[in-house]
Amino acid sequence: MNIDAGGPAIEVRGLSKRFGDKIVVDNVDLVVPSGRIMGFLGPNGSGKTTTIRMLCGLLRPDAGEGTCLGFDFRTQAREIKLRVGYMTQRFSLYEDLSIRENLEFVARVYNVAHPRKAVDQALEGLGLETRTAQLAGALSGGWKQRLALAACLLHEPKLLLLDEPTAGVDPKARREFWDHIHLLAARGMTVLVSTHYMDEAERCHALAYIAYGKLLAEGTAPEVIQQAGLHTWSVSGDGLNALAIELRALPGIDMVVPFGASLHVSGVDENKLETVLAPYRTRDELAWSRITPSLEDAFIRFMQQGQDNFQ
Amino acid sequence: MMGSYPFSLARFMAVLRKEFVQMRRDRLTFAMMIGVPLLQLVLFGFAINSDPKSLPTAVQVEDASELSRSFISAMQNSTYFRIDHIVNDHTEGNRLLQEGEVQFFVTIPQNFSRDLARGEHPTLLVEADATDPAATSNAITALQNLNYSAFQHDLRGPLSRFATVPPPFEVRIHRRYNPEGITQYNIVPGLMGVVLTMTMVMMTALSVTRERERGTMENLLATPVRPLEVMSGKIVPYIVIGYVQVLIILVLAKWLFGVPMLGSLTLLSIALIVYIAANLAVGFTFSTIATNQLQAMQMAFFFFLPSILLSGFMFPFRGMPQWAQMVGEIFPLTHFLRIVRGILLKGNNAAEILPHVWPIALFFLVMAIVALSRYRETLD
Numbered sequence: 001m002n003i004d005a006g007g008p009a010i011e012v013r014g015l016s017k018r019f020g021d022k023i024v025v026d027n028v029d030l031v032v033p034s035g036r037i038m039g040f041l042g043p044n045g046s047g048k049t050t051t052i053r054m055l056c057g058l059l060r061p062d063a064g065e066g067t068c069l070g071f072d073f074r075t076q077a078r079e080i081k082l083r084v085g086y087m088t089q090r091f092s093l094y095e096d097l098s099i100r101e102n103l104e105f106v107a108r109v110y111n112v113a114h115p116r117k118a119v120d121q122a123l124e125g126l127g128l129e130t131r132t133a134q135l136a137g138a139l140s141g142g143w144k145q146r147l148a149l150a151a152c153l154l155h156e157p158k159l160l161l162l163d164e165p166t167a168g169v170d171p172k173a174r175r176e177f178w179d180h181i182h183l184l185a186a187r188g189m190t191v192l193v194s195t196h197y198m199d200e201a202e203r204c205h206a207l208a209y210i211a212y213g214k215l216l217a218e219g220t221a222p223e224v225i226q227q228a229g230l231h232t233w234s235v236s237g238d239g240l241n242a243l244a245i246e247l248r249a250l251p252g253i254d255m256v257v258p259f260g261a262s263l264h265v266s267g268v269d270e271n272k273l274e275t276v277l278a279p280y281r282t283r284d285e286l287a288w289s290r291i292t293p294s295l296e297d298a299f300i301r302f303m304q305q306g307q308d309n310f311q
Numbered sequence: 312m313m314g315s316y317p318f319s320l321a322r323f324m325a326v327l328r329k330e331f332v333q334m335r336r337d338r339l340t341f342a343m344m345i346g347v348p349l350l351q352l353v354l355f356g357f358a359i360n361s362d363p364k365s366l367p368t369a370v371q372v373e374d375a376s377e378l379s380r381s382f383i384s385a386m387q388n389s390t391y392f393r394i395d396h397i398v399n400d401h402t403e404g405n406r407l408l409q410e411g412e413v414q415f416f417v418t419i420p421q422n423f424s425r426d427l428a429r430g431e432h433p434t435l436l437v438e439a440d441a442t443d444p445a446a447t448s449n450a451i452t453a454l455q456n457l458n459y460s461a462f463q464h465d466l467r468g469p470l471s472r473f474a475t476v477p478p479p480f481e482v483r484i485h486r487r488y489n490p491e492g493i494t495q496y497n498i499v500p501g502l503m504g505v506v507l508t509m510t511m512v513m514m515t516a517l518s519v520t521r522e523r524e525r526g527t528m529e530n531l532l533a534t535p536v537r538p539l540e541v542m543s544g545k546i547v548p549y550i551v552i553g554y555v556q557v558l559i560i561l562v563l564a565k566w567l568f569g570v571p572m573l574g575s576l577t578l579l580s581i582a583l584i585v586y587i588a589a590n591l592a593v594g595f596t597f598s599t600i601a602t603n604q605l606q607a608m609q610m611a612f613f614f615f616l617p618s619i620l621l622s623g624f625m626f627p628f629r630g631m632p633q634w635a636q637m638v639g640e641i642f643p644l645t646h647f648l649r650i651v652r653g654i655l656l657k658g659n660n661a662a663e664i665l666p667h668v669w670p671i672a673l674f675f676l677v678m679a680i681v682a683l684s685r686y687r688e689t690l691d
Contacts, residue, residue, distance in 0.1 A: 060689055088529050
């Protein structure tokens with residue numbers, strides 16, 4: 001039952017939340033196995049933040065049951081809070097406290113045994129030993145993110161909930177951040193991380209895609225792509241803009257998405273897609289190749305589906 | 312410069328339109344802009360009266376005679392006095408003054424009418440609670456004129472010769488507690504209550520709202536910290552600051568203004584705990600309602616304005632109409648003013664200030680319940 005017994009770190013069923021008459025999270029089932037990194041994806045306003053907040057006891061769910069680290073997430077929020085590190089979307093440490101003061105505050109609030117020592121270690125790990133007196137508000141986006149992560153690791157949580165941790169952070173810092181996350185997972189920590197970046201999604205062990213409050217797909221990256229049920233051609237050459245407009249109007253083509261110098265043309269029905277594309281494939285100025293749909297193709301497809309369901 | 316980049320009416324209108332839209336969105340600010348003039352109009356127009364009348368008065372009649380009755384009715388006819396206590400001994404009258412039950416205590420001495428008839432110019436003793444000189448000065452003036460007019464009806468026939476100047480009797484006025492009528496004696500201790508209300512309410516309201524506005528509340532709520540820990544942790548520093556403020560005011564009151572300090576300062580600091588707690592609870596309640604620091608400031612101001620106007624700090628409490636006095640009784644400042652003036656100027660003891668302590672305690676209790684029931688451990 002407890003995480004140490006090898007059960008999933010998060011296991012919730014029928015999770016729902018409404019604000020007024022707007023359903024923000026609608027009957028979501030979510031299982032995150034221990035020691036894995038689960039990517040949580042979906043468009044803005046799809047309910048990712050609300051789901052994460054419900055998991056760590058910041059919001060009361062309207063419906064749903066299940067466990068977080070073996071504790072009932074509806075009634076044992078205190079137990080869960082002690083064992084979860086939550087990194088908010090917006091920087092939520094005190095900008096008018098120094099780096100050290102922030103970390104020591106967090107360490108003390110969690111009753112960490114030797115707060116000073118724990119903070120010293122964290123600062124060393126961050127490479128911030130020389131800037132401990134600097135105010136958190138004066139840090140750049142990347143350093144703020146590192147500080148926030150260090151703060152939610154101080155009490156050695158078993159589960160990390162990261163809400164778009166790398167928004168507005170440069171690629172190098174993002175890469176280092178993900179290396180760190182993988183290191184933590186290798187030591188047995190479970191991570192649920194929401195993101196909009198495809199490269200980050202591909203770094204996760206498993207993915208969950210949510211749109212308009214509904215969970216639309218779950219599994220490894222290939223599984224999620226599979227669930228989208230797309231068949232995709234990539235086309236490059238001249239006049240792609242005009243081609244895109246032309247193709248979008250055709251029946252049997254569900255998605256036309258530009259990717260750099262090429263277009264991804266996808267359809268759910270393989271036969272229909274082949275028939276419709278046949279005349280175009282003979283054109284000299286275009287180079288066609290059959291590809292496996294990318295994760296992004298799959299997500300755009302899910303987003304369309306979600307919209308269709310929603311309307 | 313204007314020539315090359317002229318004033319554009321369209322751009323000006325764009326800014327103007329945006330301002331009006333934003334003004335409409337911020338309901339509380341809008342309510343303030345309408346509410347404050349209304350509040351001030353009502354308070355200044357109807358509640359505040361710098362010429363207080365119908366002041367509660369105790370009378371001790373040692374000479375039951377026609378003349379005494381005439382004098383008492385003349386006092387009441389002047390509209391400045393409302394005789395609501397007839398006492399039998401001087402101790403009783405003094406107690407009423409000391410506890411602030413009455414503003415005046417009038418003693419009509421034995422053989423008053425006999426001495427008057429003999430032309431011996433008897434003395435009427437009027438003791439006034441002069442802690443607030445503004446509350447008593449007009450009444451005292453009216454009283455001094457009474458000895459010319461009070462007995463016009465009675466001094467007829469053989470007594471008519473006394474109906475002329477000089478007055479037939481003397482009114483001796485004892486301005487108790489503040490004999491020289493020094494306004495500072497009244498204002499400076501009162502200022503203690505005003506300063507505390509202002510800082511305590513505003514600071515607590517801001518300290519919680521700031522967390523919400525800056526987004527740090529989310530992080531705080533995600534930690535195992537409990538509401539009571541947050542509340543007490545945030546409140547204690549302001550209690551300390553409150554006492555520092557009191558200390559500064561007391562020192563300055565003593566050395567700069569020479570305000571008398573008759574009562575026990577220990578008693579004052581105990582009463583202060585209740586008063587500070589009540590104000591902090593108000594601030595905390597506001598912080599659970601306000602969504603940003605500006606709103607918290609506005610709420611604090613909305614509490615502060617009637618507090619200061621209806622408490623008797625700026626204008627005599629007894630000058631206000633009944634409804635305004637009833638509203639005024641709600642505010643902790645009203646009762647604290649009686650406590651601090653009572654202790655410093657009148658030397659009130661614990662038993663004498665107790666009637667003013669429990670209304671503050673009650674206020675605190677109600678506010679604390681509201682604050683705790685509104686405080687959310689979640690972001691809902």
